[in-house]
Amino acid sequence: MNKTVNQKAWFLVLPVLVLVAFSAIIPLMTVVNYSVQDSFGNNEFFWAGLEWFEEMLESERMWAALWRQLAFSAIILAIEIPLGIFVALNMPKSGFWASFCLVLMSLPLLIPWNVVGTIWQIFGRVDIGLLGYTLDAIGIDYNYTQNFYAAWATVIVMDVWHWTSLVALLAYAGLQSIPDAYYQAAKIDQASRWAVFRYIELPKMAGVLMIAILLRFMDSFMIYTEPFVVTGGGPGNSTTFLSIDLVKMALGQFDLGPAAAFSIMYFLVILLISWVFYTVMTNMDKRDGA
Amino acid sequence: MLDWMAWTWPTAAFFLVIASLLVTMTVLAIRFPETPRQGVLGIETTRGDRLFITLLGSAFINLAWLGLTDLPQWWALGLCAIYAAAVFRWV
Numbered sequence: 001m002n003k004t005v006n007q008k009a010w011f012l013v014l015p016v017l018v019l020v021a022f023s024a025i026i027p028l029m030t031v032v033n034y035s036v037q038d039s040f041g042n043n044e045f046f047w048a049g050l051e052w053f054e055e056m057l058e059s060e061r062m063w064a065a066l067w068r069q070l071a072f073s074a075i076i077l078a079i080e081i082p083l084g085i086f087v088a089l090n091m092p093k094s095g096f097w098a099s100f101c102l103v104l105m106s107l108p109l110l111i112p113w114n115v116v117g118t119i120w121q122i123f124g125r126v127d128i129g130l131l132g133y134t135l136d137a138i139g140i141d142y143n144y145t146q147n148f149y150a151a152w153a154t155v156i157v158m159d160v161w162h163w164t165s166l167v168a169l170l171a172y173a174g175l176q177s178i179p180d181a182y183y184q185a186a187k188i189d190q191a192s193r194w195a196v197f198r199y200i201e202l203p204k205m206a207g208v209l210m211i212a213i214l215l216r217f218m219d220s221f222m223i224y225t226e227p228f229v230v231t232g233g234g235p236g237n238s239t240t241f242l243s244i245d246l247v248k249m250a251l252g253q254f255d256l257g258p259a260a261a262f263s264i265m266y267f268l269v270i271l272l273i274s275w276v277f278y279t280v281m282t283n284m285d286k287r288d289g290a
Numbered sequence: 291m292l293d294w295m296a297w298t299w300p301t302a303a304f305f306l307v308i309a310s311l312l313v314t315m316t317v318l319a320i321r322f323p324e325t326p327r328q329g330v331l332g333i334e335t336t337r338g339d340r341l342f343i344t345l346l347g348s349a350f351i352n353l354a355w356l357g358l359t360d361l362p363q364w365w366a367l368g369l370c371a372i373y374a375a376a377v378f379r380w381v
Binding site for chain 2: 058
């Protein structure tokens with residue numbers, strides 16, 4: 001049979017291509033251009049070569065921000081993924097309470113980042129905030145503006161509060177797609193609760209969990225607004241994550257060249273990690289499909 | 291019109307090279323369709339995937355060269371060429 005070959009559908013992709021060009025490709029090219037030049041404003045640029053890259057690679061400030069950022073992403077993933085799975089496993093499967101839980105779970109996801117920041121900024125205050133006041137009353141020295149551990153704890157708990165729902169909802173969707181026959185078979189075999197989780201639920205959730213990990217990793221790796229609103233990067237530099245440092249450098253100090261070089265390295269790290277995740281994900285799908 | 295983008299010849303050449311690589315790959319893909327193959331990484335790759343791995347790896351090779359050695363940057367480009375050949379042969 002002769003199949004008609006028609007490639008005209010590609011034209012339908014054109015609007016997206018134009019949008020991406022203006023929102024991503026052209027700005028990215030500009031950043032590359034900035035990274036090899038120096039500017040004092042007034043749209044005047046001077047050639048600097050690879051100087052900024054060298055400076056940034058040797059900059060302790062940048063490495064410190066990078067490690068801080070990786071630590072933050074690792075910690076929130078280590079909390080949110082197991083917690084999200086646990087919540088999903090315990091959610092009702094059907095009926096009124098299932099819908100109720102779904103709505104309840106999606107509420108934090110609907111709140112804008114800066115509002116989440118403000119909520120926790122007030123919530124944690126020792127003088128008027130419920131959390132800060134309570135902790136202070138029971139004798140715990142809690143002050144997120146001065147104490148390193150308190151600041152980190154607040155930022156992490158805030159992220160967990162905001163985004164665990166996303167993991168839970170994705171895991172829940174994965175669980176709902178498992179046919180009853182699997183559970184019946186497990187029952188006949190007298191499988192333990194752990195065995196059911198390990199050999200039925202977890203493998204069936206693996207796909208959506210990878211998406212959850214990828215989304216949460218990228219989002220937490222680029223986090224800006226929430227810690228900026230709550231701690232402003234402090235105390236000292238202890239919660240100054242990569243993007244906060246970047247904005248300080250580019251807009252606060254108007255060091256466009258170093259900031260551009262810094263951004264490109266930041267972009268490369270994200271690109272590498274996302275590619276690894278994506279490759280693992282698609283290969284897992286193929287293996288499952290085979 | 292493009293003043294605000296602060297173009298320089300080296301960066302323009304850099305993007306032109308990448309653009310021409312992409313065009314070449316597209317033309318090759320249309321002219322000589324291929325099936326993905328499995329290489330040393332254990333993942334299925336097409337020519338486009340191998341180009342992506344080459345470019346991303348080359349970026350890191352160049353950064354490592356810049357950060358770790360004081361030798362001329364051009365040598366890193368030579369290393370990237372060897373890396374590219376290896377990726378296209380074995381990955």
